[in-house]
Amino acid sequence: xxxxxxxxxxxxxxxxxxxxxxxxxxxxxxxxxxxxxxxxxxxxxxxxxxxxxxxxxxxxxxxxxxxxxxxxxxxxxxxxxxxxxxxxxxxxxxxxxxxxxxxxxxxxxxxxxxxxxxxxxxxxxxxxxxxxxxxxxxxxxxxxxxxxxxxxxxxxxxxxxxxxxxxxxxxxxxxxxxxxxxxxxxxxxxxxxxxxxxxxxxxxxxxxxxxxxxxxxxxxxxxxxxxxxxxxxxxxxxxxxxxxxxxxxxxxxxxxxxxxxxxxxxxxxxxxxxxxxxxxxxxxxxxxxxxxxxxxxxxxxxxxxxx
Amino acid sequence: xxxxxxxxxxxxxxxxxxxxxxxxxxxxxxxxxxxxxxxxxxxxxxxxxxxxxxxxxxxxxxxxxxxxxxxxxxxxxxxxxxxxxxxxxxxxxxxxxxxxxxxxxxxxxxxxxxxxxxxxxxxxxxxxxxxxxxxxxxxxxxxxxxxxxxxxxxxxxxxxxxxxxxxxxxxxxxxxxxxxxxxxxxxxxxxxxxxxxxxxxxxxxxxxxxxxxxxxxxxxxxxxxxxxxxxxxxxxxxxxxxxxxxxxxxxxxxxxxxxxxxxxxxxxxxxxxxxxxxxxxxxxxxxxxxxxxxxxxxxxxxxxxxxxxxxxxxxxxxxxxxxxxxxxxxxxxxxxxxxxxxxxxxxxxxxxxxxxxxxxxxxxxxxxxxxxxxxxxxxxxxxxxxxxxxxxxxxxxxxxxxxxxxxxxxxxxxxxxxxxxxxxxxxxxxxxxxxxxxxxxxxxxxxxxxxxxxxxxxxxxxxxxxxxxxxxxxxxxxxxxxx
Numbered sequence: 001x002x003x004x005x006x007x008x009x010x011x012x013x014x015x016x017x018x019x020x021x022x023x024x025x026x027x028x029x030x031x032x033x034x035x036x037x038x039x040x041x042x043x044x045x046x047x048x049x050x051x052x053x054x055x056x057x058x059x060x061x062x063x064x065x066x067x068x069x070x071x072x073x074x075x076x077x078x079x080x081x082x083x084x085x086x087x088x089x090x091x092x093x094x095x096x097x098x099x100x101x102x103x104x105x106x107x108x109x110x111x112x113x114x115x116x117x118x119x120x121x122x123x124x125x126x127x128x129x130x131x132x133x134x135x136x137x138x139x140x141x142x143x144x145x146x147x148x149x150x151x152x153x154x155x156x157x158x159x160x161x162x163x164x165x166x167x168x169x170x171x172x173x174x175x176x177x178x179x180x181x182x183x184x185x186x187x188x189x190x191x192x193x194x195x196x197x198x199x200x201x202x203x204x205x206x207x208x209x210x211x212x213x214x215x216x217x218x219x220x221x222x223x224x225x226x227x228x229x230x231x232x233x234x235x236x237x238x239x240x241x242x243x244x245x246x247x248x249x250x251x252x253x254x255x256x257x258x259x260x261x262x263x264x265x266x267x268x269x270x271x272x273x274x275x276x277x278x279x280x281x282x283x284x285x286x287x288x289x290x291x292x293x294x295x296x297x298x299x300x301x302x303x304x305x306x307x
Numbered sequence: 308x309x310x311x312x313x314x315x316x317x318x319x320x321x322x323x324x325x326x327x328x329x330x331x332x333x334x335x336x337x338x339x340x341x342x343x344x345x346x347x348x349x350x351x352x353x354x355x356x357x358x359x360x361x362x363x364x365x366x367x368x369x370x371x372x373x374x375x376x377x378x379x380x381x382x383x384x385x386x387x388x389x390x391x392x393x394x395x396x397x398x399x400x401x402x403x404x405x406x407x408x409x410x411x412x413x414x415x416x417x418x419x420x421x422x423x424x425x426x427x428x429x430x431x432x433x434x435x436x437x438x439x440x441x442x443x444x445x446x447x448x449x450x451x452x453x454x455x456x457x458x459x460x461x462x463x464x465x466x467x468x469x470x471x472x473x474x475x476x477x478x479x480x481x482x483x484x485x486x487x488x489x490x491x492x493x494x495x496x497x498x499x500x501x502x503x504x505x506x507x508x509x510x511x512x513x514x515x516x517x518x519x520x521x522x523x524x525x526x527x528x529x530x531x532x533x534x535x536x537x538x539x540x541x542x543x544x545x546x547x548x549x550x551x552x553x554x555x556x557x558x559x560x561x562x563x564x565x566x567x568x569x570x571x572x573x574x575x576x577x578x579x580x581x582x583x584x585x586x587x588x589x590x591x592x593x594x595x596x597x598x599x600x601x602x603x604x605x606x607x608x609x610x611x612x613x614x615x616x617x618x619x620x621x622x623x624x625x626x627x628x629x630x631x632x633x634x635x636x637x638x639x640x641x642x643x644x645x646x647x648x649x650x651x652x653x654x655x656x657x658x659x660x661x662x663x664x665x666x667x668x669x670x671x672x673x674x675x676x677x678x679x680x681x682x683x684x685x686x687x688x689x690x691x692x693x694x695x696x697x698x699x700x701x702x703x704x705x706x707x708x709x710x711x712x713x714x715x716x717x718x719x720x721x722x723x724x725x726x727x728x729x730x731x732x733x734x735x736x737x738x739x740x741x742x743x744x745x746x747x748x749x750x751x752x753x754x755x756x757x758x759x760x761x762x763x764x765x766x767x768x769x770x771x772x773x774x775x776x777x778x779x780x781x782x783x784x785x786x787x788x789x790x
Contacts, residue, residue, distance in 0.1 A: 153777075
């Protein structure tokens with residue numbers, strides 16, 4: 001029996017030592033990621049006056065470079081495709097911890113999906129897998145049950161798992177990340193004929209389908225903004241289908257009272273123009289710039305009134 | 308408690324150490340300890356399951372005793388029917404009631420009548436099909452006077468609930484396993500190390516192979532209309548490896564854990580994908596179930612003694628019953644029937660026992676003929692797995708139709724999953740190589756590298772161990788738990 005225990009312990013030691021060689025992968029994986037905004041976030045390098053938080057619509061529809069020029073504020077887009085409010089809260093908390101509070105946050109609201117269950121939006125754990133070098137990423141993976149705390153302390157291979165070896169970012173609808181963190185879709189990318197069909201069912205909004213955890217996260221998100229005295233603008237960007245007024249009303253009811261909420265003007269014929277859209281829910285660069293001009297006017301007015 | 312969980316990784320070493328260091332003083336202590344930890348293991352899922360297994364075990368224990376004591380054949384038969392009624396009744400209620408109810412209602416729709424099926428909202432107790440068959444074999448053997456019933460209820464309860472093989476087999480016969488509870492087990496270093504090697508291999512098959520095939524298979528089968536023939540063929544092949552890795556992996560862990568506790572369990576899989584025909588495949592796949600059906604269904608029905616037609620009928624019966632045993636769905640019954648059809652030509656030409664040896668013997672590579680036979684058998688088996696995996700018969704037929712009617716290369720596997728999810732594919736080849744090298748042994752790592760220096764042997768074990776960590780996802784249940 002003693003021989004068995006001794007050999008087992010020796011084998012565990014061999015595995016343990018071999019595992020440590022994977023520190024090379026752990027340190028290299030973050031460098032291989034194409035979109036390095038999270039790396040910069042965890043390293044406290046994103047220190048800007050204005051931050052944009054949202055999903056792919058925040059990535060594509062807000063022309064961050066225009067905000068910077070027009071508002072005279074340094075701006076950065078921290079929107080992530082497929083992300084939900086819980087993810088935005090996580091990003092916001094990391095930002096505050098690592099770089100301090102920005103002056104202004106633009107929170108892009110995802111039409112219909114903001115508080116409800118949607119397959120397309122979620123907490124982007126996959127973006128954290130290659131970044132376990134950063135304690136924020138690892139801790140979040142542990143909290144979400146993706147990793148075991150004890151095993152993570154013992155084994156680097158457990159921290160990494162196979163996902164860390166995915167050195168390729170899947171091709172996105174947009175170009176590469178710009179200096180401002182934005183992902184504009186090329187101006188020439190236009191909505192396809194087959195995508196033009198408008199599904200009227202989508203414009204119905206039923207608040208009973210909202211998820212408690214998303215509502216909680218939305219509330220916490222606003223609490224954090226209030227505690228840190230951050231000015232917030234809620235934005236509903238255009239989509240090819242008609243504006244969901246019920247959703248807009250619902251959002252007006254749940255945001256901090258008096259917070260500016262900007263929804264695009266659905267009477268403006270340009271917002272149903274094919275040349276502005278890359279697909280039914282994302283604008284291309286031309287559309288994004290047109291919409292951002294409107295947004296800037298709204299923001300300027302709001303900021304001036306406050307002053 | 309799942310074998311591939313952290314709970315089991317803590318549970319088993321503690322059980323192992325207590326078993327050999329504290330409870331090894333007497334046979335009684337060893338058996339009571341086995342019973343306690345087996346009930347703990349099973350109750351980990353749901354303590355209410357324990358009531359069911361205890362009830363079923365007590366009935367069989369008492370019935371067998373009364374049956375043995377009786378000299379009246381009529382009353383012995385009554386006791387046998389009582390045992391069959393209780394065991395199959397429980398299985399029927401928990402596993403098949405909703406199926407029969409829904410099928411009955413569906414049949415009425417054919418006559419233009421709409422019936423709302425009455426269904427039960429009950430959960431299927433894990434492993435009920437396995438331990439039911441184990442206890443049935445006990446009472447049937449006692450009835451046939453092939454086995455003396457045990458007088459020790461603790462031993463009987465431990466035999467039924469022996470945790471390594473309780474929830475997904477191997478389905479042990481009382482004549483093989485029960486006597487082992489009457490012999491005091493002595494610690495053996497060699498047996499323990501061999502058990503560890505088999506557990507490692509089982510975990511590799513389950514965690515690395517089966518669990519990494521699963522998301523690809525699910526994506527392809529759930530959206531088969533979106534993919535071209537090539538991807539659908541790959542989906543069927545991945546499922547073949549998933550079901551093998553899942554089930555034989557479980558058996559490996561069960562047999563390895565049993566061996567570490569001093570028990571010898573039946574080999575359940577003997578490298579079935581190296582079979583040269585369907586008959587050989589069925590002698591090598593889920594051996595404990597196939598032999599159960601042979602002994603308790605096929606032979607009582609007359610086996611091959613009543614002429615060709617009776618033999619054919621009996622073969623169809625056991626394949627259909629075997630399919631139905633796997634689950635309450637027409638897909639499983641069809642799967643059983645399809646296997647019977649594939650078996651038929653061999654039976655009619657008296658070639659069903661042609662390949663009873665190990666393919667290629669001690670040769671390193673198969674002959675061209677053997678390789679062709681293996682590939683053909685694997686292809687046929689993979690086709691039958693489509694029915695096993697599909698949600699319903701129309702999906703299975705639709706899946707096969709798309710393989711045959713769509714372009715092969717319209718879509719690629721990269722349309723199904725991200726490249727990272729294909730990183731484990733070289734490890735499927737590693738599994739095939741390890742199994743081919745170890746095909747003459749009870750399990751792939753039994754003799755592999757025993758003559759090598761420790762560094763080489765441990766190198767293989769380290770690669771397998773680290774791949775478990777790297778390729779593990781959240782704990783996934785074993786497919787066969789649902790049966």
